Amino acid sequence: MAGFETLIDGWDGETAVIRRDRETGGWIFVCIHSTRRGPAGGGTRMKVYGSPAEGLEDAMRLSGAMSRKLAVAGLPFGGGKAVIAVPEIPRGGARRALLLRYGDLVASLGGTYCTSSDMNTDEADMDVIWERTKYVFGRSVAAGGSGNPARPTALGVFHGIKASLAHVDGSDELSGRRVLIQGAGGVGSQLADHLAHAGASVLLADVDIPKAKAVAARVGGDAVDPNDLLQTEADVFSPCAVGGVLTMRSASQLRCAVVAGSANNQLAEPEAAEVLHAHGVLYAPDYVINAGGAIGVAGTEQLGWDEAEVNAALARIGETLQEVYRRSEERGISTAAAAEAIAEERLDL
Numbered sequence: 001m002a003g004f005e006t007l008i009d010g011w012d013g014e015t016a017v018i019r020r021d022r023e024t025g026g027w028i029f030v031c032i033h034s035t036r037r038g039p040a041g042g043g044t045r046m047k048v049y050g051s052p053a054e055g056l057e058d059a060m061r062l063s064g065a066m067s068r069k070l071a072v073a074g075l076p077f078g079g080g081k082a083v084i085a086v087p088e089i090p091r092g093g094a095r096r097a098l099l100l101r102y103g104d105l106v107a108s109l110g111g112t113y114c115t116s117s118d119m120n121t122d123e124a125d126m127d128v129i130w131e132r133t134k135y136v137f138g139r140s141v142a143a144g145g146s147g148n149p150a151r152p153t154a155l156g157v158f159h160g161i162k163a164s165l166a167h168v169d170g171s172d173e174l175s176g177r178r179v180l181i182q183g184a185g186g187v188g189s190q191l192a193d194h195l196a197h198a199g200a201s202v203l204l205a206d207v208d209i210p211k212a213k214a215v216a217a218r219v220g221g222d223a224v225d226p227n228d229l230l231q232t233e234a235d236v237f238s239p240c241a242v243g244g245v246l247t248m249r250s251a252s253q254l255r256c257a258v259v260a261g262s263a264n265n266q267l268a269e270p271e272a273a274e275v276l277h278a279h280g281v282l283y284a285p286d287y288v289i290n291a292g293g294a295i296g297v298a299g300t301e302q303l304g305w306d307e308a309e310v311n312a313a314l315a316r317i318g319e320t321l322q323e324v325y326r327r328s329e330e331r332g333i334s335t336a337a338a339a340e341a342i343a344e345e346r347l348d349l
């Protein structure tokens with residue numbers, strides 16, 4: 001594993017802030033990848049890493065992904081990410097004290113970085129950080145924030161699925177279509193509601209089988225064994241559980257016309273996007289279709305949008321995907337490569 005010096009030297013971002021947190025024995029990294037389009041936005045991940053350098057590397061990689069996501073979503077924000085690398089995940093008073101120290105660090109950056117929640121941090125943590133800085137979004141509704149972003153994320157994915165179907169065969173009609181959702185959690189279950197309401201047949205696969213069955217019963221769909229995803233025929237496969245579901249092998253075996261879901265980092269290997277392209281499976285790039293949470297939270301808490309403005313911005317996820325698909329066709333490149341090209345143009349990379 002490379003040290004801090006090598007990592008920073010090889011990174012294409014603007015600023016990396018490194019703070020030793022002696023009280024917990026941890027490290028805090030705030031990586032501001034780009035402020036070209038506005039203040040850098042991106043969540044705070046709290047995690048136990050094998051070494052501090054791994055935490056820095058994660059923050060750098062994730063901050064670049066945020067620049068792309070927010071640029072393609074057309075939001076006036078750059079990309080950033082923070083990692084709090086701890087020897088163990090703190091609870092209670094130690095957690096609160098750490099978050100207050102972290103809030104002071106974010107405040108000291110003067111608004112060049114705005115944080116939100118990510119792995120192992122939630123809206124209650126954002127409320128604590130808010131005590132020290134206004135540069136935080138994703139606070140609880142009780143504290144004046146917009147709460148859990150799963151609702152706008154699910155609605156954005158719903159628009160993305162319709163746009164993808166329209167691209168495949170000219171109709172965004174959902175009745176008579178089968179959609180297989182992996183993950184019946186916050187996003188997957190609300191997506192199931194939208195799809196069923198629009199007339200689709202919904203199949204749900206979750207490692208928590210009773211959860212999949214409960215959501216399936218609620219929407220009049222069926223639960224599917226989570227090990228049978230590759231054997232299950234559907235018009236759309238919607239990964240809404242974990243990253244890494246698309247390998248070169250699984251991409252060649254999927255029995256669907258469209259892959260369109262909320263999970264982050266769906267491509268386990270970048271070449272899987274080429275395999276999907278070669279097999280005629282339309283892939284909605286994850287960071288394009290799952291931007292609804294960022295749009296909802298940033299729109300409501302930072303840009304002062306009302307519900308109608310947020311909903312209009314979520315519907316534009318479908319239009320953005322259509323642009324990605326057009327470009328993929330025109331240039332004969334994968335949809336992942338087309339999205340990357342749009343991001344690079346908007347970020348002037």
Ligand code: NAD
Pocket residue numbers: 148149150151153182183184185186187188205206207208211226240241242243262263264290291293
């Ligand atoms: P969640 O934790 O509420 O739900 C995830 C569900 O997936 C759980 O029910 C879990 O049991 C299930 N699951 C885990 N591993 C599985 C597997 N191998 N097979 C089948 N099911 C499995 O999470 P969420 O908030 O619904 O987010 C879902 C995905 O979307 C995550 O990858 C997340 O990073 C991504 N995402 C979420 C948001 C958001 O606003 N919540 C925004 C952008 C991206």
